[in-house]
Amino acid sequence: MRTPVSVKLVAGLGPRGWLAVAAVFVAAWVLVPLAHLMLPEGHPLHISTYAITLIGKILCYAVVAVAMDLIWGFGGILSLGHGLFFALGGYSFGMYLMRQIGRDGSYGADIPDFMVFLDWKELPWYWSGTDSFLWCLLLAVAVPGVIAWIFGYFAFRSRIKGVYFSIITQAMTYAAMLFFFRNETGFGGNNGFTDFKRILGYSITAPETRVVLFGLSVTLLLGTLILGKALIASKFGRVLTAIRDAENRVMFIGYNPLHYKLFIWTVSAMLCGLAGALYVPQVGIINPSEMSVANSIEIAIWVAVGGRGTLVGPIFGAGIVNLSKTWFTTSFPEYWLFFLGLLFILVTLYLPEGVAGLWAKIKARRAEKAALAAGRAEAAAVPAAPRTPATPESKLPNGTAAKGA
Amino acid sequence: MKRLLLILSLALGLGAGAVRADVAPEVLKGLASEDFDAKQGAVAVLAEVGDADAARLLKALSDDAVAVAGDRLVIVAGEQVLDAANGKLLKPAPASPDSISLNNSLRQQVDGALAALRLLSADKAERLAAAKALLADMGDGAALLPLFDKALKQEQDGEIKPILVQLQAQASLASSDAAARLQAVQTLGQSASPAVKALLLPLIEKQGDTFAEPDEKVRLAAQTAIKAIDGRLVWSDTAGQIFTGISLGSILLLAALGLAITYGVMGVINMAHGELLMVGAYSAYAMQALFRSRFPDFVDYYVVAAVPVAFFVAAAVGMLMERTVIRHLYGRPLETLLATWGLSLVLIQAARLLFGAQNVEVANPAWMSGGVQLAENLSLPWNRLVIVAFSGFVLLVVWLLMNKTRLGMFVRAVTQNRPMAGCVGVPTARIDTLAFGIGSGIAGLGGVALSQIANVGPDMGQGYIVDSFMVVVLGGVGQLAGAVWAALGLGVVTKFLEGWAGAVIAKILVLVFIIIFIQKRPQGLFALKGRFVD
Numbered sequence: 001m002r003t004p005v006s007v008k009l010v011a012g013l014g015p016r017g018w019l020a021v022a023a024v025f026v027a028a029w030v031l032v033p034l035a036h037l038m039l040p041e042g043h044p045l046h047i048s049t050y051a052i053t054l055i056g057k058i059l060c061y062a063v064v065a066v067a068m069d070l071i072w073g074f075g076g077i078l079s080l081g082h083g084l085f086f087a088l089g090g091y092s093f094g095m096y097l098m099r100q101i102g103r104d105g106s107y108g109a110d111i112p113d114f115m116v117f118l119d120w121k122e123l124p125w126y127w128s129g130t131d132s133f134l135w136c137l138l139l140a141v142a143v144p145g146v147i148a149w150i151f152g153y154f155a156f157r158s159r160i161k162g163v164y165f166s167i168i169t170q171a172m173t174y175a176a177m178l179f180f181f182r183n184e185t186g187f188g189g190n191n192g193f194t195d196f197k198r199i200l201g202y203s204i205t206a207p208e209t210r211v212v213l214f215g216l217s218v219t220l221l222l223g224t225l226i227l228g229k230a231l232i233a234s235k236f237g238r239v240l241t242a243i244r245d246a247e248n249r250v251m252f253i254g255y256n257p258l259h260y261k262l263f264i265w266t267v268s269a270m271l272c273g274l275a276g277a278l279y280v281p282q283v284g285i286i287n288p289s290e291m292s293v294a295n296s297i298e299i300a301i302w303v304a305v306g307g308r309g310t311l312v313g314p315i316f317g318a319g320i321v322n323l324s325k326t327w328f329t330t331s332f333p334e335y336w337l338f339f340l341g342l343l344f345i346l347v348t349l350y351l352p353e354g355v356a357g358l359w360a361k362i363k364a365r366r367a368e369k370a371a372l373a374a375g376r377a378e379a380a381a382v383p384a385a386p387r388t389p390a391t392p393e394s395k396l397p398n399g400t401a402a403k404g405a
Numbered sequence: 406m407k408r409l410l411l412i413l414s415l416a417l418g419l420g421a422g423a424v425r426a427d428v429a430p431e432v433l434k435g436l437a438s439e440d441f442d443a444k445q446g447a448v449a450v451l452a453e454v455g456d457a458d459a460a461r462l463l464k465a466l467s468d469d470a471v472a473v474a475g476d477r478l479v480i481v482a483g484e485q486v487l488d489a490a491n492g493k494l495l496k497p498a499p500a501s502p503d504s505i506s507l508n509n510s511l512r513q514q515v516d517g518a519l520a521a522l523r524l525l526s527a528d529k530a531e532r533l534a535a536a537k538a539l540l541a542d543m544g545d546g547a548a549l550l551p552l553f554d555k556a557l558k559q560e561q562d563g564e565i566k567p568i569l570v571q572l573q574a575q576a577s578l579a580s581s582d583a584a585a586r587l588q589a590v591q592t593l594g595q596s597a598s599p600a601v602k603a604l605l606l607p608l609i610e611k612q613g614d615t616f617a618e619p620d621e622k623v624r625l626a627a628q629t630a631i632k633a634i635d636g637r638l639v640w641s642d643t644a645g646q647i648f649t650g651i652s653l654g655s656i657l658l659l660a661a662l663g664l665a666i667t668y669g670v671m672g673v674i675n676m677a678h679g680e681l682l683m684v685g686a687y688s689a690y691a692m693q694a695l696f697r698s699r700f701p702d703f704v705d706y707y708v709v710a711a712v713p714v715a716f717f718v719a720a721a722v723g724m725l726m727e728r729t730v731i732r733h734l735y736g737r738p739l740e741t742l743l744a745t746w747g748l749s750l751v752l753i754q755a756a757r758l759l760f761g762a763q764n765v766e767v768a769n770p771a772w773m774s775g776g777v778q779l780a781e782n783l784s785l786p787w788n789r790l791v792i793v794a795f796s797g798f799v800l801l802v803v804w805l806l807m808n809k810t811r812l813g814m815f816v817r818a819v820t821q822n823r824p825m826a827g828c829v830g831v832p833t834a835r836i837d838t839l840a841f842g843i844g845s846g847i848a849g850l851g852g853v854a855l856s857q858i859a860n861v862g863p864d865m866g867q868g869y870i871v872d873s874f875m876v877v878v879l880g881g882v883g884q885l886a887g888a889v890w891a892a893l894g895l896g897v898v899t900k901f902l903e904g905w906a907g908a909v910i911a912k913i914l915v916l917v918f919i920i921i922f923i924q925k926r927p928q929g930l931f932a933l934k935g936r937f938v939d
Contacts, residue, residue, distance in 0.1 A: 344747025
């Protein structure tokens with residue numbers, strides 16, 4: 001019998017998970033707005049605009065990280081093109097924000113400033129309809145989705161995997177970056193979109209707008225998590241993980257990996273597009289450097305630091321890496337690349353399961369110790385019991401002992 | 406009108422008094438006049454007369470040494486004052502000579518006339534040089550036409566004569582006689598120079614409603630001539646594009662050869678490969694600095710010294726990377742990709758701290774600057790030629806190394822079947838390190854080549870990483886021939902597309918093409934040898 005999707009969704013997270021989700025949701029929509037809008041600036045619990053923007057930005061990154069984890073951690077496909085989907089989402093929504101500027105640009109024209117600069121008289125065809133909020137939101141999801149679907153269909157159909165897939169996604173991003181750097185492309189060349197004024201008629205810099213955007217980011221992240229959990233817990237998720245571990249065997253059993261990979265790849269790209277659409281109004285700029293090769297690889301390191309295949313881990317990964325980036329680039333700008341580079345090396349060498357793996361390991365060791373202590377106490381309580389000749393460690397299975405040592 | 410009259414009267418005078426050596430007084434009067442038209446006419450006459458006196462006077466004009474003293478024209482040469490008409494020393498020197506002024510167009514005319522006079526020189530080399538100089542910049546051609554006619558009549562040399570014919574034709578394009586123009590256009594149609602094409606183009610253009618060229622026959626002839634020139638230009642244009650394509654391809658090859666080895670042997674995706682190119686380029690920079698401070702006499706040969714240095718420095722960096730990081734990640738290609746990306750970031754930042762974030766200046770040695778002129782519009786720069794030859798040399802060395810040495814045999818054995826190679830006693834771990842070192846060293850060599858034509862900076866490697874992967878991916882793994890064909894093919898195709906669609910679109914098209922190509926032939930290019938199943 002088939003279980004309804006809603007039941008699967010509820011079951012995927014468990015009561016504790018739902019409680020956590022609800023807590024975060026309330027915090028984001030009630031506590032943060034209160035702390036930002038109601039408390040005076042000097043108050044110790046006041047949350048500054050800077051903090052809201054920074055955390056909102058990192059939340060968008062975290063959505064990308066979770067999307068990346070879906071495809072890399074569970075599908076075994078390392079994409080170096082997620083920066084492209086993120087940026088496409090950002091550009092799609094950025095078009096709306098550019099149109100919202102209206103005649104307040106420095107040239108006071110009906111079209112964006114950069115088009116005036118290029119001496120264009122009217123909007124190109126692909127800008128039509130971009131004054132509609134919903135259309136642009138749709139574009140932000142659909143454009144990355146369609147591009148990912150086309151690209152993925154051909155790549156997965158030809159059974160391109162592993163490193164080759166990574167490299168051609170990198171080539172795709174690189175080509176797109178070059179394309180967006182051109183002024184004639186009609187997306188502002190290397191300056192991209194900036195100087196936004198309002199969104200849905202509200203001022204984009206107003207504290208209320210920021211708080212709403214922040215809340216939306218948290219909601220998107222929670223939604224992504226719930227969706228991810230549900231996907232992974234479903235039969236689809238099982239097959240996907242099986243494809244990751246042994247694609248040929250899955251094929252021999254009779255599954256076609258193409259559909260599974262293509263689905264998760266497209267979903268992942270669409271989530272990135274949404275994240276990009278939320279990112280742009282908060283950060284206030286989108287330009288082609290978001291599509292650079294380095295940015296896409298950095299997404300991979302968020303996931304690697306957080307822990308692949310854990311869904312929650314990548315959120316922490318994105319947080320850790322981006323907070324360190326903020327700290328380093330303001331305090332020791334010249335050492336940031338060293339730190340990032342070493343992070344890449346050390347995480348792959350010594351922390352293959354990331355922070356989440358480390359946490360699980362620590363928890364397991366604590367449980368072990370507790371079990372040992374309990375065992376000892378039991379042994380002490382029963383003095384008549386025959387003395388065990390071996391050391392306590394030898395009771396554990398070999399593998400665990402070696403790990404503990 | 407004034408000028409025409411002057412010329413006419415002088416031509417009459419010339420015909421009558423060929424015996425008179427002195428410069429005609431009318432000319433002197435023209436020069437002394439305040440009216441620039443009159444001066445121009447006088448200079449034209451001087452150019453036409455072209456004898457020793459005229460030449461001396463023109464030279465003096467060009468040197469600003471002609472002056473008016475009382476009622477006569479004089480040439481001031483230091484302390485001495487000469488009569489402008491015949492060059493005789495004037496004693497006593499007239500008081501307060503008032504130097505006459507030239508405007509720009511007049512000066513151009515004087516210089517052109519001087520160059521034209523040199524066409525009549527007895528020295529063949531000087532005549533040739535003068536003809537070429539005039540071809541590059543003639544100034545007011547119509548004024549020099551009689552001189553060209555005269556020179557053409559005298560000229561016997563086979564090399565100079567065609568140039569003179571062209572000069573004459575160019576000059577008569579401005580003639581008022583339609584027949585003369587027609588003949589000129591027909592003569593020019595035999596050239597293969599873009600400059601001549603540029604001369605002819607205005608003839609068929611419309612100015613407002615009327616054509617610039619009133620005579621229809623001339624227009625038609627100009628059209629045919631332009632077509633003929635275009636036909637000749639296509640050949641050299643294509644040759645030039647193929648050469649720049651090969652040049653780009655040879656750079657891609659240098660960047661990708663090392664990658665072909667490291668990837669082919671170990672299956673290691675080395676994202677820090679571009680930074681090894683950078684290490685090589687900075688080695689060249691360091692050698693240049695060393696030679697400048699220590700051996701300034703041999704500074705032109707720093708490149709030669711940089712080649713082995715770059716190889717060993719990059720190889721050392723590569724082997725260190727292999728020993729410390731990559732070795733622990735064998736069999737985990739995605740992790741290797743991330744870790745080597747981390748290595749590349751560290752290398753970039755290290756270069757920034759050591760050499761500064763700005764690009765550094767690496768100069769071409771004297772023997773690599775300049776170029777070989779093959780045709781009017783086809784010149785091959787020496788630095789590019791040297792790099793093409795150098796990449797051929799590196800390719801040869803790699804081929805010899807891989808196919809003719811014991812080390813190469815071991816490397817190939819490990820590539821084909823690692824456990825079996827280990828079983829028969831090949832030290833596979835050491836071979837890995839050495840092979841990685843060789844691949845990195847070759848990247849260093851590529852860096853030296855790059856330093857001669859591209860900017861040297863900490864980020865320089867990043868731009869090449871995608872390209873070199875594309876070459877390896879396109880050419881097939883571990884195959885030198887594949888890498889060569891892919892690199893040269895990509896280079897030539899890119900350059901042709903660039904000519905057609907611009908640099909950025911060309912690059913995008915090439916990347917899209919590769920992505921499609923991989924769709925079509927993934928197994929053919931990436932087939933793992935043996936019956937490997939995961």
